[in-house]
Amino acid sequence: MIIRGSRLVGWRRLLPCLLACLSGTAMPVLARAALPDPVRIGVEGAYPPFSEVGPDGELKGFDIDIARALCAQMRVRCVLVQQNFDGMIPALNANKIDAVIASLSITEERRKSVDFTDKYYKTPGRLVARRDAALRPTPDGLAGRRIGVQRASTYDRYATDTFARSEIVRYAKLDDVFLDLAAGRIDAAFADSVASYVGFLRQPGGDAYAFVGPDFIEPRYFGNGAGIAVRKGDTALRDALNAAIAAIRANGTYAAIQSRYVDFDLYVDASPAAAASAGPLHGYARSLLQGAWVTLSLALLSLLLALVLALLGASAKLSRSAWLRAIAQAYTTAVRSVPDLVLMLLVFFGGQALVNALALRLGYARGPDIDPFVAGVLTIGFIYGAYLTETFRGAFLSVPAGQREAALAFGMSPWLSFRRIVGPQMLRHALPPLLNNWLVLLKSTAIVSVIGLTDLMQRAGLAAGATHQPFLFYAAVGGLYLGFTACSEAAFGWLSRRLDVGTRRAVYR
Numbered sequence: 001m002i003i004r005g006s007r008l009v010g011w012r013r014l015l016p017c018l019l020a021c022l023s024g025t026a027m028p029v030l031a032r033a034a035l036p037d038p039v040r041i042g043v044e045g046a047y048p049p050f051s052e053v054g055p056d057g058e059l060k061g062f063d064i065d066i067a068r069a070l071c072a073q074m075r076v077r078c079v080l081v082q083q084n085f086d087g088m089i090p091a092l093n094a095n096k097i098d099a100v101i102a103s104l105s106i107t108e109e110r111r112k113s114v115d116f117t118d119k120y121y122k123t124p125g126r127l128v129a130r131r132d133a134a135l136r137p138t139p140d141g142l143a144g145r146r147i148g149v150q151r152a153s154t155y156d157r158y159a160t161d162t163f164a165r166s167e168i169v170r171y172a173k174l175d176d177v178f179l180d181l182a183a184g185r186i187d188a189a190f191a192d193s194v195a196s197y198v199g200f201l202r203q204p205g206g207d208a209y210a211f212v213g214p215d216f217i218e219p220r221y222f223g224n225g226a227g228i229a230v231r232k233g234d235t236a237l238r239d240a241l242n243a244a245i246a247a248i249r250a251n252g253t254y255a256a257i258q259s260r261y262v263d264f265d266l267y268v269d270a271s272p273a274a275a276a277s278a279g280p281l282h283g284y285a286r287s288l289l290q291g292a293w294v295t296l297s298l299a300l301l302s303l304l305l306a307l308v309l310a311l312l313g314a315s316a317k318l319s320r321s322a323w324l325r326a327i328a329q330a331y332t333t334a335v336r337s338v339p340d341l342v343l344m345l346l347v348f349f350g351g352q353a354l355v356n357a358l359a360l361r362l363g364y365a366r367g368p369d370i371d372p373f374v375a376g377v378l379t380i381g382f383i384y385g386a387y388l389t390e391t392f393r394g395a396f397l398s399v400p401a402g403q404r405e406a407a408l409a410f411g412m413s414p415w416l417s418f419r420r421i422v423g424p425q426m427l428r429h430a431l432p433p434l435l436n437n438w439l440v441l442l443k444s445t446a447i448v449s450v451i452g453l454t455d456l457m458q459r460a461g462l463a464a465g466a467t468h469q470p471f472l473f474y475a476a477v478g479g480l481y482l483g484f485t486a487c488s489e490a491a492f493g494w495l496s497r498r499l500d501v502g503t504r505r506a507v508y509r
Contacts, residue, residue: 034236038077040369041067042097045082045454046173046462049198049261050103053082053462057287057454062266065257066120066248067101070228073244073253082454084172086152089113092231094352096369099230099237103192105154106223115232117241119225121266124215125155128181128196129188130208137213142166148177148186155190158221173461174199179470181209188212194262284463284473291459292480298373298455299442302380306441309385314392328389335386341447343383348375348451376448384441391437395430396422428499435492442484456480 043063044051051061059080071078081097088100092114106116127147129135135142143165149156151170159168169186171177178200181189189196193215200206216222228245230238248254249267258266316328335343352370359367399422407417449458460477464470 035074035076035240036098036237038079039071039074039099039237040079040081040097041071042083042088042091042100042102043067043080044085044088044102044173046175047085047103047195047199048175050195053287053454053459055284055287055463057290057459062121062257062261063101063103065260066254069248069253069257070101070241070244073247074240076240084450085150086172087451089229090349092229094349095231095356095367096349096352098234099228099241101228103195103226104229106225106227107154107221108223109157110229113232114229115234115238116227116229117238118245119227119267120245122225123192123194123266124217125158125190125222126193126196126215127188127190127212128200128209129212131210133187133212135188135212139163139165142188145187146185148180148189150174150177150191153191154222155192158216158218159190161221175461175464179464190216194266198261284459287459287463288456288473288476288480291454291456294373294454295442295445295456296484298376298380298445298448298453299438301377302384302445303438303441305377305381306384306388306437309381310388310392313385313389314396317389317393318396332386332389335383340379340383340444341450344375344379344447344451347379347382348372351375372448372451372453375451376445376453380441380444380448383444384437387437388434391430391433392426395426398429399425424499428496431492431496431499435488438488438492439485442488443481 043059045053045059047061047063049061051059051063054060059082064080067078067080081091083091083097083102085102088097088102088104089110091097092100100114101120103121104110104116106119110116127135127137135145139162142163144167145163146167146169147159147163148169148171149159151172156168156170159166169180171180174191174195177186177189177191178196180186181200182205189200193211196211201209201211228238228241230241248257254267313328313331316324319325348370352367355367355370403421403425404417407421408414412420445455446457448455449461456477460473464473
C-alpha cells in the first residue's frame with residue numbers, strides 16, 4: 001500500500017510536468033494550424049537592394065531573403081506574390097495576399113488600415129541630387145524644384161507636407177525616380193538611404209550624384225522602422241511573424257542575410273557605407289523571353305475568348321429578340337465607354353471581393369484567389385469581344401441574303417449553312433479588321449503589369465531599373481513586339497490568300 005500510495009503521489013506530481021511538456025510541444029503545431037496554407041506574401045521586386053528581379057527572372061534582395069527565412073522559422077509554406085507598391089495594402093485587404101514584406105514603414109496612418117509586426121529594419125530617408133546642383137535641403141531652398149518620390153510611400157507624404165512649394169513628381173517604382181533624375185527631369189530624389197545608395201549612387205553614372213542634407217527620421221512620417229503588414233485582426237499571423245523575427249535575430253540568420261547586402265546593422269538607424277553592385281546587363285535576355293512568352297500566351301487566350309463573345313454578341317444583335325439585341329447593345333456600349341485599365345482593376349480587386357463575400361456566405365474562410373493571368377485573359381477578352389462584335393456583325397451583313405436563302409432552300413440546316421456558305425465569306429470580310437484588333441489587343445496586354453503579372457513590359461521595366469539603361473531594354477521590347485506583328489501579318493496574309501483564291505479567279509477572268 002505504501003508503494004502504491006507513493007506511486008500515486010509520484011504520478012500526481014508528474015502529471016503537471018507531462019501536461020506542460022505536451023502543451024509546449026503542441027503549441028507550435030496549434031499555432032501553425034491557425035495560419036493560412038500557404039501564406040501569401042506580397043513583395044515588390046523593384047526596390048533594390050531590398051527587393052528586385054535578377055537576370056534569371058527570380059526575386060532576390062533583403063526583403064525576399066527575410067521573407068523566406070521567416071517562413072522557414074515558422075515552418076509554414078509560403079508563396080511570394082509580386083505586386084506594385086501602391087497596390088500592396090488594397091491587395092492585402094482584398095484577401096489576395098496574407099502579409100506584406102516590402103519595406104513598409106510602420107506609421108499611424110497605415111495602422112488605420114492594417115496591423116503591423118515589430119520592425120525588421122530601420123534606415124533613414126535622404127535626398128539625392130547632382131553634386132554640382134548646390135541645393136539647400138530646406139523648404140525655402142527647394143522651392144520651385146522638382147522632387148521625385150515613389151507614389152503612396154512615406155517619402156511621398158513627407159515631401160508633400162514639408163516641401164509644399166516644390167513640385168512633387170510621383171512614380172510607381174523607385175527605379176523610375178532614379179531614371180528621371182539621371183535624365184534631368186527632376187532636381188532631386190527623396191527615398192530610403194540604403195535603396196538610394198545601392199540602387200543608384202553605386203551604379204554606373206551614380207558618381208555624379210550625392211546625398212544632400214541630413215537624415216530624415218521623423219517618427220510622425222517614417223514611424224519606428226519597416227514592419228510586416230497583416231490584415232486587421234489577424235493576430236495569429238502577426239504573433240507568429242513577431243516570434244520568427246525575434247528568433248532569426250537571435251540565431252544569427254538575420255545577420256547572415258544582412259551581410260549579403262550591407263556592412264552595417266539595418267536594425268537600427270544607420271546610413272550606408274558599402275553595397276553590392278548590380279548584376280550583369282546582358283543576363284536579362286532570358287528574363288525578357290520568359291516575359292514575351294507570358295505576353296503571347298495572354299494575348300492568344302484573350303483573343304480566343306474575344307472571338308467566342310463576339311460571335312455570341314453579333315448573333316444577339318442580329319436576333320429577332322428585342323431583349324437579346326438590348327443586352328448586346330448594352331455590352332458593347334459599356335465596354336467602349338469604360339477605360340481598359342478601370343475594367344482590369346474592377347475584375348482583379350472587385351472580383352476578388354465578390355468571390356470572398358460569396359465564400360463567406362457559403363461558410364468558407366475565403367474564396368479562391370483570382371490569378372493575375374486569369375484576370376488579364378478575362379478582362380482583355382471581354383473588352384475585345386465587344387469590339388469584334390461589330391466586326392462580325394458587319395461581316396455577316398456583307399454576305400448576300402440570297403446565298404443564305406438558297407442554302408436553306410437546298411435543305412441545309414442553319415448550322416450547315418453557316419459552316420459551308422456564310423462562315424467562310426464572313427471570315428474573308430472580317431479578316432482585315434480582325435488583324436487590326438489582334439495587333440491592338442497584343443499591345444494592350446501591357447496593362448496587366450499593374451496587377452502584378454510579370455509580363456514582357458514589367459520584366460523590361462525591372463531590368464531597366466536595375467541596370468539604369470532603359471533605352472536598351474525598351475528597344476528590345478519594341479523589337480519583340482515588331483516580331484510579333486510581322487509574324488501576325490504573315491499568318492493573316494496566308495489565310496487571306498487561301499480565302500481569296502476563288503474570288504480572285506472570278507475577278508481577274
